[in-house]
Amino acid sequence: MAVYTEVSDTELEAFLAEYDIGDADALKGVAEGVENSNYLLTTSRGQYFLTLYEKRVDPNDLPFFLGLLDHLAARGINCPQPIHGRDGKAYRPLAGRPAAITTFLHGLSPRRIEVRHCAPVGEALAGLHLAGQDFALRRPNALSVAGWRPLFDGARRHIDNALAAELQAELDFFEASWPAGLPSGVIHADLFSDNVFFLHDKLSGLIDFYFACNDSFAYDVSVCLNAWCFEPDRAFNATKARALLQGYCRVRPLSDRERELLPLLARGSALRFLMTRLYDWVHTPADALVKRKDPQEYLARLRFHRAAATIADYGL
Amino acid sequence: MAVYTEVSDTELEAFLAEYDIGDADALKGVAEGVENSNYLLTTSRGQYFLTLYEKRVDPNDLPFFLGLLDHLAARGINCPQPIHGRDGKAYRPLAGRPAAITTFLHGLSPRRIEVRHCAPVGEALAGLHLAGQDFALRRPNALSVAGWRPLFDGARRHIDNALAAELQAELDFFEASWPAGLPSGVIHADLFSDNVFFLHDKLSGLIDFYFACNDSFAYDVSVCLNAWCFEPDRAFNATKARALLQGYCRVRPLSDRERELLPLLARGSALRFLMTRLYDWVHTPADALVKRKDPQEYLARLRFHRAAATIADYGL
Numbered sequence: 001m002a003v004y005t006e007v008s009d010t011e012l013e014a015f016l017a018e019y020d021i022g023d024a025d026a027l028k029g030v031a032e033g034v035e036n037s038n039y040l041l042t043t044s045r046g047q048y049f050l051t052l053y054e055k056r057v058d059p060n061d062l063p064f065f066l067g068l069l070d071h072l073a074a075r076g077i078n079c080p081q082p083i084h085g086r087d088g089k090a091y092r093p094l095a096g097r098p099a100a101i102t103t104f105l106h107g108l109s110p111r112r113i114e115v116r117h118c119a120p121v122g123e124a125l126a127g128l129h130l131a132g133q134d135f136a137l138r139r140p141n142a143l144s145v146a147g148w149r150p151l152f153d154g155a156r157r158h159i160d161n162a163l164a165a166e167l168q169a170e171l172d173f174f175e176a177s178w179p180a181g182l183p184s185g186v187i188h189a190d191l192f193s194d195n196v197f198f199l200h201d202k203l204s205g206l207i208d209f210y211f212a213c214n215d216s217f218a219y220d221v222s223v224c225l226n227a228w229c230f231e232p233d234r235a236f237n238a239t240k241a242r243a244l245l246q247g248y249c250r251v252r253p254l255s256d257r258e259r260e261l262l263p264l265l266a267r268g269s270a271l272r273f274l275m276t277r278l279y280d281w282v283h284t285p286a287d288a289l290v291k292r293k294d295p296q297e298y299l300a301r302l303r304f305h306r307a308a309a310t311i312a313d314y315g316l
Numbered sequence: 317m318a319v320y321t322e323v324s325d326t327e328l329e330a331f332l333a334e335y336d337i338g339d340a341d342a343l344k345g346v347a348e349g350v351e352n353s354n355y356l357l358t359t360s361r362g363q364y365f366l367t368l369y370e371k372r373v374d375p376n377d378l379p380f381f382l383g384l385l386d387h388l389a390a391r392g393i394n395c396p397q398p399i400h401g402r403d404g405k406a407y408r409p410l411a412g413r414p415a416a417i418t419t420f421l422h423g424l425s426p427r428r429i430e431v432r433h434c435a436p437v438g439e440a441l442a443g444l445h446l447a448g449q450d451f452a453l454r455r456p457n458a459l460s461v462a463g464w465r466p467l468f469d470g471a472r473r474h475i476d477n478a479l480a481a482e483l484q485a486e487l488d489f490f491e492a493s494w495p496a497g498l499p500s501g502v503i504h505a506d507l508f509s510d511n512v513f514f515l516h517d518k519l520s521g522l523i524d525f526y527f528a529c530n531d532s533f534a535y536d537v538s539v540c541l542n543a544w545c546f547e548p549d550r551a552f553n554a555t556k557a558r559a560l561l562q563g564y565c566r567v568r569p570l571s572d573r574e575r576e577l578l579p580l581l582a583r584g585s586a587l588r589f590l591m592t593r594l595y596d597w598v599h600t601p602a603d604a605l606v607k608r609k610d611p612q613e614y615l616a617r618l619r620f621h622r623a624a625a626t627i628a629d630y631g632l
């Protein structure tokens with residue numbers, strides 16, 4: 001939870017003069033998002049979301065991120081839609097940061113994931129994959145297998161030897177055998193429950209596309225298995241996984257090869273989140289504004305997937 | 317900036333069932349306020365503010381705080397107005413905390429205080445004092461002179477000897493000579509710029525009444541002199557003070573005795589904020605979610621007021 005960059009009323013007024021959405025009635029810093037500064041902006045026309053991109057977001061990626069949201073919204077995906085200024089631009093400087101206004105999405109993230117949430121998430125993920133297929137820009141996945149070892153190296157000296165050996169073996173394994181040639185396109189890559197809204201028991205929106213990139217669709221499915229199908233006590237819930245996978249397949253059927261590789265991909269995506277959490281755990285100063293997330297739960301997930309043999313272990 | 321207590325969608329649904337303001341469309345934790353957890357709540361009927369009272373607020377004070385907002389709103393003061401449930405109650409438990417919904421106030425706090433802000437602040441403060449005069453409940457000012465020494469004692473061992481001697485002398489002085497019998501009533505007691513909203517160059521609202529109490533009106537004026545009339549370089553700005561005092565006097569003229577005592581009260585209120593900041597500075601853990609505020613700027617204010625002779629030193 002954080003607002004890193006403060007916006008003065010005079011800066012906001014000058015910024016909004018470039019848009020056609022009325023004058024600012026209120027601006028509230030939002031206590032969510034760990035990467036950027038987010039504000040809920042109320043104007044005489046309605047509610048909007050204002051994001052100032054902080055140092056973890058490369059400004060060169062903004063045409064991809066914001067163009068993707070334009071592209072997806074035009075294809076009926078309920079995602080934040082960038083508001084373009086009178087000059088046609090979707091972002092411009094505010095308080096020394098690149099900043100963008102998007103539509104405000106209604107809905108609440110489920111705090112406790114239930115089985116009923118999982119099929120809609122699978123369906124929405126597949127819908128996203130199909131809608132993104134003809135998006136022209138490309139962005140490689142910086143947090144795919146090649147990105148994991150630098151994170152490990154950066155955290156290595158803080159890890160006990162047994163765990164380090166286990167992770168080292170995982171890295172060696174994946175660097176030698178990460179699958180190629182799977183059906184690919186734009187993936188969300190971070191579709192955790194805080195990035196999905198529900199309203200009146202229906203999925204009402206997907207947010208936070210700032211890890212979106214080009215990678216295999218099945219990898220994105222495997223991220224969701226890790227994000228949605230484990231209980232707080234770290235136990236795998238096959239009922240949730242089956243609902244999620246069935247939901248996905250109703251919209252975009254998984255190929256035989258995708259099904260076959262799903263346990264391996266899930267093990268890989270568990271390692272990816274384990275690596276970033278480990279790195280952040282070690283490098284987040286004790287007085288930081290953001291809460292550190294426990295890496296241990298992803299170690300448990302990794303071990304579950306390593307023991308899984310086929311997609312049948314995921315309820316399908 | 318902080319949200320201390322998370323609210324689940326199911327908890328919120330049950331809570332809102334007690335009210336007649338529609339269903340929740342969105343709930344965003346707000347990154348402001350250091351005492352309570354604040355959420356911007358959007359329902360099918362509009363925007364509201366949801367506050368969960370954290371441990372610094374005594375639940376026994378809630379009838380005073382929320383009753384005061386009802387009272388003031390009924391008298392035309394632009395402050396958050398409590399929404400009462402179907403049972404008539406203005407607060408009830410949510411996620412283990414007492415919680416209240418209020419109307420959402422439009423406006424932006426000035427990030428940089430200008431002279432044009434000061435007369436409206438003075439006028440609004442006087443309007444508040446008059447509107448609160450017939451409010452039936454009472455709440456003593458826990459942070460008046462009797463509350464300062466315990467704060468000092470709690471921070472003493474972290475303060476160098478010269479400063480400790482200076483503060484000790486101030487406490488001795490005020491404990492012996494704090495003025496009594498001034499015109500009194502409900503005061504805001506914390507009317508800093510982040511608690512005042514402006515919209516289209518007009519003062520549009522006052523918020524955060526959780527220090528409100530019964531004390532002398534002139535003391536509240538002196539808090540505003542400290543809050544609004546010093547520059548970031550700590551220099552006193554007599555133009556701002558004159559505008560603030562003239563604005564106040566247009567709505568509620570200050571008596572001769574109030575004018576005479578204003579430098580003393582301003583010195584006292586500078587000491588009050590110096591004491592709480594010093595205490596928080598010493599006791600806020602380094603990894604806290606809230607930013608610590610520098611006590612030094614209130615030492616500079618205290619010394620300014622000690623050197624002031626009459627209200628003429630404040631531009632009046």
